[in-house]
Amino acid sequence: MGVSRRGFIMGIGGAALAANPINRILAEVINPQTLVIGNIRYGMVHDETKCICCRACILPCHRENKVPAEVTRLDSLDNGTYRELNKNSRQFVRKSCQHCDNPPCVAVCPTGASYKDPKTGIVDVHHDRCVGCRYCLAACPYHVRFIHPLSKTADKCNFCRDTNLAAGKPPACVAICPVKALTFGNLDDPDSDIAKLIASKTVYRNKLYLGTSPKLYHIAGKFGEIRG
């Protein structure tokens, strides 16, 4: 019996090597949302230089996703009127779920009903597990969540994951936009339209300082200040 000093040190070294994955597991426990999983990470770009606020995007969203009229998953907000070549031009910003890589709504959800789909990066809600505590509504810095009047659970944009996307089509708002102000696709694929668009334009994302890493990108309007 008895362990030599050499054997002991080698044993410790081996244990440290074996423990390496534990470090990774620990990192995951501390901050699971920042891990990049799979190779699809859906995102969206809203081009404010193109948007005319016709609100055509809002109607099919309600229809496809069966969202009652008194609430909405997306909205178009006025960002001021500017004078250009003797005519007034108005600018608009999109308000909808940002599908954060590090979503505060998922972190606070007490039952795990709010989650980020690891295969697509889409932030979604397990409606059958939601108790309706509204903690996620309060935690979202973009204020885009609401209680669905019929299901009484937290609801918001999920990129038409259960409807259009499941049928192999782009989200309803993207498909209908008459001025092609919306671009949807895989951020992690360098050949996708969205990745090329982001690489070729100056883009911004809202409230990056909160560490949420949103996946809704904006191309700023031509005039005035960016409405963060």
Next chain:
Amino acid sequence: MNTAFHFDTLVWDWPIAVYLLLIGISSGMVIIAVLLKRYILVVNAADDGVIKATTIIAPLTVILGLVILIFHLARSWTFWYLMVFYNPHSIMSLGVMLFQIYMAVLILWIIAIYQAKISDIINLAWVSRLVRLIAKGERGLDIIMIFLAVLLGVYTGFLLLALKSYPLLNNPVLPLLFLASGLTSAVAMAILCGLMFYKQSVHSPSLAFIHKLELPLIIMEFGLLAVFFIGLIFGGGQKEVAATTALRGFWGAVFWLGVMGLGILLPIALKLLCSERTKFNKAYLVTMSAIGLCSVFILRMFILYAGQMVMA
């Protein structure tokens, strides 16, 4: 349609403030009762009015608070999901765990306090054996109980602190502020119950001890409030906007009159001005306790509503 009680960024409304008040009372009363038991009433703690009141009010406020919370859920009948599914990243989920441990230990702690009486009333061998077993761990229970009560006191602060969407709530002073104001409400509740329901003497050791806690607690609360707002103002950006918005308008008036006026300045002024005779007058003490409870509720309402007015 923006008013003081209905505005676009408001998510949680007044029942949450009632819940915050009730949890603060429970936490504070247990902390005070353990201190009383350990340092003031070394024997016969079960006969003291404040201890008796704590054994009734501490569990009752938690139960009432949780019932309010359950009916505040959009899907009340699914509340049990919270006890089945857990998310260790969620303060609320950690709180659900804490509530269960707190209630379990609280029951054991109360049994240990009434050990003699329980054995007198229920003449069963196994009951008295069980009670004796629990009572053997009384010292340990005291320590665990005060630890859990402090956790509960700061928990409600952490619940709101976790909301990075609201700069006023996302403030590290909030848990300490809620712990201190919970203790203040517990002092008021203890005096109210001791005098009204247990006809305790104003000069009894327990009430005298609680009386001594009042001024330090008020001064501490004042300091914490000052740090709370000075920190926000020097934080700049939306933090500063949140602080200045909260201190003006309707909620500003609520803060200056209800929190600063009723909760801090009035009690300090009366402590300095009133004669010793009035200070131990029963009617005076009952009124002051009621005002104290009101001011703590006003503080919780103010933090909840003013906190949700400005987003990050």
